[in-house]
Amino acid sequence: MLDIKWIRENADALDAALAKRGASPLARTLIDLDEKRRAVIQTAQDMQSRRNAASKEIGAAMAARNAELAEKLKAEVSAIKDQLPAAEEEERQVTAELNDALSRIPNIPLDDVPVGSDETGNVVKHAWGTKPGWNHKALEHYEIGEALGWMDFEAAAKIAGSRFTVLKGQLARLERAIGQFMIDTHTESHGYTEVHAPLLVRDDAMFGTGQLPKFAEDLFRTTDGRWLIPTAEVSLTNLVREEILDQEKLPLRFTALTPCFRSEAGSAGRDTRGMLRQHQFLKCELVSITDADSSIDELERMTACAEEVLKRLGLHYRVMTLCTGDMGFGARKTYDIEVWLPGQDTYREISSCSVCGDFQGRRMNARYRGKDDKATRFVHTLNGSGTAVGRALIAVMENYLNEDGSITVPDALLPYMGGLKKIEKAA
Template sequence: MLDIKWIRDNPEALDEALKKRSAEPLSATLLAMDDKRRAAIQTLQDMQSRRNSASKEIGAAMAQKNTELAEKLKAEMASLKDAMPAAEQEEREAVAALDDALSRIPNIPLDDVPVGKDEHDNVVARTIGQKPGWNHPAKEHFEIGEALGYMDFERAAKLSGARFTVLTGPLARLERALGQFMLDMHTTEHGYTEVSSPLMVRDEAMFGTGQLPKFAEELFRTTDGRWLIPTAEVTLTNLVSAETLEQEKLPLRFTALTPSFRSEAGSAGRDTRGMLRQHQFWKCELVSITDAESSIAEHERMTECAENVLKRLGLHFRTMTLCTGDIGFSARKTYDIEVWLPGQDAFREISSCSVCGDFQGRRMNARYRGKDEKALRFVHTLNGSGVAVGRCLIAVLENYLNEDGSVTIPDALVPYMGGITRIERAS
């Protein structure tokens, strides 16, 4: 969430940032709401101050046996008492209205983020590896998985409807192997602390990372008012909500392998076949909590950690710098890592790594104290996929497809597959 004090001092900067995000200017509206809030607060404070001083004046008048003045002051006190509930309500409504408006405004992009409208304006930062060198026809993952006999969409639909998948046998093991490989890599090589956290959270947690109130339709909610996490970013980031951290203990780096749940609202007709866009999928998440000075460098580090997963698996990919029109609500800058899928003859997103500045820290009221500073500052937060397990499974199937329809297991995964080096058609 943005700071209204910053908006008051920099209204043009806010409107320019919103313009880059293809959004309407809001500074005038927000400042008018803030003026109303400040006026309501001042009115209530004046009434409270007058009530306190009138009370003292009544005591003085009574001591001087000035009954007429005392009665006049008592009448004024009664009038204030009657008026204050309405003033208090006006203050609450003005504060709530401004807070709600601020909670719906996206973050301010960094200056080096390319300006653009949508994904077509994203910029390639780097390309790693080469496309597979084999000559046999490429196939999409669902063709490969179904032909092998270990990927079942019909039974998944019978159980749960569209956008679910049942994996069995070696493909189920491959999914598990990928997740464990990623988790081990991030904890043993990249310095992240493994976390096992809830899959259901309260409103406050979703608000803290920016999913609420604006994106409720993209989420699943339980009958008792909890939310299924759309990503472990929610739980990992909110581990520090409402806390004050010591700067010397930063950065904190967390990772978790969890299911993610998304309604896929607005995605009708997109990637309807296969596993690319699911209501439920596994993802290895990365989250960093840093101070203000370290967050930009941490963003580069986190992105490299995610890239290392694909490098180790021998997958061809490119890293994109997202333009202002394509970065997420809470992000100041985002790198998308896109893996090459021969079956689609296209790069597809497999990881998104974002730096959020103090945007989420402010929403969570998470602060840190510098060693020689009295004032507290809001933490900076970062999140990234390290990486999406289902999409990585898709990439392995399509990039390691053999001419006979079998799939070779990348060397890095063989230990996690119990020594299996190839997935062949079910007999």
């Protein structure tokens, strides 16, 4: 969430940033709302001040035996007392209206983010590895999985409907191995602390990371009012909500391997075949909590950590700098890592790493204080996939496909496969 004080002082900068994101100007509307809020607050304060002054004047009038003036002042105090609740309620309503408007404004892109309206404006930052050179035909993951007998979409549909997958046997073990490999890599090689956190969260947690109120339709809600997390970013980032951290203990780096749940409300008709876009999927998430001076460097570090997973798996990928029109709501800058999928003959996103500045810190009221500082500052937050497990499974299946339809297990996963070196057809 943006600071209204900053908006008042940088109205043109806000509207210019919104224009880069393809949004309409809002600065004047927000400033007018803030002016209304200030006026209402001032009215309530003036009423309280006059009530207090009149109460003192009553005592003076009574001491001077001026009963007429004392009664007049008592009537004035009584009238103000009757009027104050309405003024205070108006203040609450206007403040809530302003906060709601502020909560729906996307973050301000960094100056070096390319300007564009959609994914066609994204820019290749760098690439790693090469596309596999084969003599046999490339296949999509669902063709491979169904032919092997270890991937069953019909069973999933009977149980839960569309956009779910049942994995069995060797493929189920391979997905588990990929997840374990990722979490071990980030904890043992990259210094992240593994966290087992709730998959069900309250409204405040969703608000803190920016999912609410704007993206409620993309989420699943339980009957008791909690939300299923769309990403472990929600749980991990909110670990510091309403805290004041010591700057010398930053950065904090958390990782979690969790199921994630998304309604995919805005993706009707997209990726309906296979397991590319699911309501339930497994993801290894990375979250960093930093001070203001370290967050940009932390984005480069986090992205490199996610890249290392793909390097160890031997998967060709490219890193894209997202343009302003394709960037997420809370991000100031984002790198998408896109893995090569031979079956689709294209690159697909497998990780998205973003720096959010103090956007989420402000929403969570999460702050830090330097050793010799009296004042506090809002923390900066970053999040990234390290990576999406299901999409990594797809990439391994398609890139390690053999001519006979089997899948070679990448070397990095062998310690997790119990001696299994090749995924073969079910007996």
